[in-house]
Amino acid sequence: MFKDQDALSRIVDKALRVLTLGGQSSYMTKYVTTIGSTIYVPADWNTRGDVERYATLRxxxxxxxxxxxxxxxxxxxxxxxxxxxxxxxxxxxxxxxEAYAETIRVNAELHGMRAVYDPHFRKYIVEQFTGPAYGWMWPFPRMVHRWIDEVVTEIENH
Ligand SMILES: [Zn+2]
Structure with missing residues (x-):
């Protein structure tokens, strides 16, 4: 389901902009969202590469x-x-x-450990938890770093 063709998505978008004081303003354009058994995608979904879309869907x-x-x-x-x-x-x-651990695993599968060790990749994940994207859901970066370390170790030992 495309977010820009969906009334609920537009309401969620407006609510997020207000609640995060504009911190989350790309709900419609960048983020993919699952609610129930429906995956809501931004308008540019079909122009994204297969590899990126596969990783997102995992x-x-x-x-x-x-x-x-x-x-x-x-x-x-x-x-x-x-x-x-x-x-x-x-x-x-x-x-x-649970879902971002899968994001790390799929990136290791698709792009190798180098992609997983990339500090930009790690920073991106930490920011999802500590920043406005999900309403500052877990503002403890060191804890998120530790969670990432655990999954990376798990992949290394696999
Ligand atoms: Zn998610």
Missing amino acids: HEAVHLRQFRRYTLPGMGLAYLLPILPLGLAIGRARLEW
């Missing part, structure tokens, strides 16, 4: 499984409520971490 597939496991209301509550909706969202951080 991340979203984790969310599809989570929605099946926890149901839509369960995911909604876990994603939005604990501990705070903004600034300290451990439910959202745990659910996103």
